[in-house]
Amino acid sequence: MFTSINPATGEAGDSFAELTADEVETRVQRAHDAFQSWRTTDYATRTALLSAIADQFDANRQRLAEIAVREMGKTLKSSLAEVEKCAVGFRHYAQEGPDMLASRAIATATGKATARWLPMGPVLAVMPWNFPYWQVVRFLAPTIMAGNVGLLKHASSVQGVAAAIEEMVIAAGAPAGLFQNLAIKSDKVDALIADDRIVAVTLTGSEGAGMKVAEAAGRALKKVVLELGGSDPFIVMPSADLDQAVKTAVTARIQNTGQSCICAKRMIVHADIYDEFLAKFTAGMAAVKAGDPMSADTDMGPLSSEEQRQTVLDQIAMIEKEGAKLILGGEKLPGKGAYMSAGILVDVPVDHAVAKEELFGPVAMVFRAADIDAAIALANDVPFGLGSSVWTNDPAEREQFERYIEAGMTAVNQMLASSPEAPFGGIKRSGHGRELGPYGLHEFMNLKTVAG
Structure with missing residues (x-):
């Protein structure tokens, strides 16, 4: 049984039955x-069909957004934006998909050839809670x-979202079996990946989860x-335009209460403007209002759970123990909820593991x-390489950043x-493979x- 816990109040919400082995088998065969x-x-x-799904997201956006607020604490404003983005994503593939799948003529030394994109079969998606709609749509559309x-x-x-x-x-x-939710726990994933009827798997999540899924996919020789x-x-x-950079830095750090893989997490500032940046950034972060995610004037809601908040607090304590200084906030707020x-x-000691x-x-x-x-050296001195943001109006600096920052984006x-x-x-x-655009469409195709 799965039970949703509202992170803003700590109160239990809806419950969802876990599928039995027979029910999972039925759904896999249906797929x-x-x-x-x-x-x-x-x-x-x-x-x-993609356009019709987009219409459903648009028509139900308020209800869908409120489910996300209750299940993981996202503000209503950001939840609505996420649902609307999902509709845009479905419509994008409806409009551009046929061109992305067009065959390509190739000239060869012995004549000619054609490259065709063909479907492969059922794809398993293992998705996280932080953007509970959009992460799914990135795979589904x-x-x-x-x-x-x-x-x-x-x-x-987030079983209510699912x-x-x-x-x-x-x-x-949609025809029966085209898309199905599997209300199961993580310990059932390996068996699904091993099932010959499932051709590939995509995961968004932690390093640990990624390693487990990649290992299982490797054993089954399946694309991941x-x-x-x-x-x-x-x-x-x-x-750079310092004021604009500071304003954006605040948003980039606290969006989704900091629970995004592509949140800006490490602000790296040139020494000549460091003090000015820090003063303005501190003022901006101090003005962030944490509160009821349903309220229009709330900047950020609670973290997704008490456990997630404690993880962050423990990391802060470890960083402080190594000599870093917490000059603002970063504290548990009183009252109910994971705020x-x-x-x-x-x-922060750059050579210590916790800083990475x-x-x-x-x-x-x-x-x-x-x-x-x-x-650039500091930016690259972590085991991750997902995203990055650079602020400069110097063309030569821009070129250096684009060429030498080790990141996918x-x-x-x-x-x-x-x-x-x-x-x-x-x-x-930070993983491998790509989602979205034509490249995401082609990942799970033959x-x-x-x-001739």
Whole structure:
């Protein structure tokens, strides 16, 4: 049994029954059967369904958003934005998908060939709680367009969201088995990956979860896409618009209460502007209002659970023990709910392991860099390589950042964010493979060469 806990109040919400082994078997077979017919559909049928699902998300956006607020503490404003982004994602693949799947003519030394993108089968998605709708849609929209079918193992804490997504797909007129929610626990995932009817797996989550899924996929010789943690740098140079950089840095650190893989977690600031940046950034973080996620004037809600808050508090304590200074916030707030204040750590020892960890909460580490080379070296001195944000108006500096920051994504003079059009993913211990754009669509397809 899964029971939702409202992190703003600590109160129990809806409960959901865990599927039995027989029920899981029925759904996997249903997915296998659904693929046999869905793979033969024309693009017009697929795009029509994607558009219809988008319509369902739009029509039910308030109810869907409120489920996310209750289950993981996201503010209503950000929950509504997430649901609306999902509709945009479905419509993007409805509009652009056919062109992405167009065959390509290839000239060869012996004549000609054609490259065709063909569906593969049921794809298993193991998804996290932090963006409970959008993470799923990033896999689901291209899965439908590709002619594949999807099975979802969502986080235990957001089973209401998982059920609602399945409801939207069914209401849009999807054939039985095209997309199904599997209300199961993590210990059932290995067996699913080993099942011959499932052709691939995609996971967004922690390093530990990624290693387990990758190991299981390796044993089964199946394709896997992993989007794991990040400790994204936010680099500010003297040529940047400092006020805009500071304003964006605050948002980039506290969005989703700091619980995003691509949140800006390490502020790396050139020595010439470090003091000014820190003063303005401190004022901005001090003004962040934590409170009722349903309230329009709340900047950030609670963390997703008491356990998640304690993890962040423990990390702060370890960093302080190694000599860092907590100059603002980063503390448990009184009263009900998993609330904490936005915080800032300085004088963090760069060579200590805890400084290289991902802080999955609204606390920033601020570092001083002597020059651009030092800033890039510090940015790269972590095991992660997901995203990054750089602030400069110097073309030569921009080129250096684009070429030498070790990350799957770099945003220049803006906050990093995902979009349906652009590939999303990382390198190093942040995972491999890509979601979104044409590249995400192609990840779980058979690129077949036809000669002649």
